[in-house]
Amino acid sequence: MILGGTHFDHLGEYDDVVAEDCKICRKQNKPIYLVEQGYFKLFGMALFPLSKKYFKTCSSCKVKLKVRTTDSNFRSVKAATPGGFKLKYVWGWIILIPIVIGVAIFLQSIKP
Numbered sequence: 001m002i003l004g005g006t007h008f009d010h011l012g013e014y015d016d017v018v019a020e021d022c023k024i025c026r027k028q029n030k031p032i033y034l035v036e037q038g039y040f041k042l043f044g045m046a047l048f049p050l051s052k053k054y055f056k057t058c059s060s061c062k063v064k065l066k067v068r069t070t071d072s073n074f075r076s077v078k079a080a081t082p083g084g085f086k087l088k089y090v091w092g093w094i095i096l097i098p099i100v101i102g103v104a105i106f107l108q109s110i111k112p
Contacts, residue, residue: 007046008053011035014080015059017073025061032057033067033077045092052081 014033021028034055039046054067054077067074 003043005041006050007039007041008036009039009046011037011052011081014077017076020072022058022061022063023065024063025058027058027060029059031059031073033073034064035077035081042092042096045096047092047096054078 012035014035015030017030017033019028019030022031034057036053036055038050038053040048040050054074055064056067056071056073057064067077
């Protein structure tokens with residue numbers, strides 16, 4: 001049985017943005033932008049990045065909304081978000097590759 005799924009890491013919070021109107025309370029304020037990175041997870045080990053999710057939280061009504069690419073501050077937050085591969089997930093590959101090779105050799109040895 002293979003256990004897989006997704007795992008999200010918090011990449012950062014950004015509040016140094018231009019003020020905008022909240023879609024819920026209609027007040028002009030500076031929202032707090034949150035960025036999360038999604039990873040494919042196999043047997044509890046996050047292996048490779050899948051997607052990034054951007055959220056904004058209104059500073060007056062505290063509602064968390066998903067950011068659209070048409071939002072005014074999206075490009076500046078996306079540019080400020082760190083990219084690249086996190087080193088801690090390389091350990092998942094180091095552990096998983098010998099297991100996969102061992103299973104492949106085992107399956108090949110039991111074939112007639």
